Amino acid sequence: MADIKRVWIEEGCISCSLCQDICPEVFEVPDGEDCVIKGDAPKHFKAKDEEIRDAACDCPVEVIQYEDGAAS
Numbered sequence: 001m002a003d004i005k006r007v008w009i010e011e012g013c014i015s016c017s018l019c020q021d022i023c024p025e026v027f028e029v030p031d032g033e034d035c036v037i038k039g040d041a042p043k044h045f046k047a048k049d050e051e052i053r054d055a056a057c058d059c060p061v062e063v064i065q066y067e068d069g070a071a072s
């Protein structure tokens, strides 16, 4: 499986905080605001690969996107 290279949030987040519960190292959901990717998130992409994929899969409005790098 290729490593995750980039994670972003498309419009439409409903601030449910699920992604933050799954992977607080990468996702942050300020009270009542849309989810943001934390500034130091990229250093966790490798270790939290599975959690990021789970969050993207489980997001109720499917706005979490990620980009896989080339498989090595």
Ligand code: SF4
Pocket: 009, 012, 013, 014, 015, 016, 017, 018, 019, 020, 027, 029, 034, 035, 055, 058, 059, 060, 061, 062, 063, 064
């Ligand atoms: S799981 Fe999806 S809808 Fe919920 S806070 Fe995260 S990005 Fe927003």
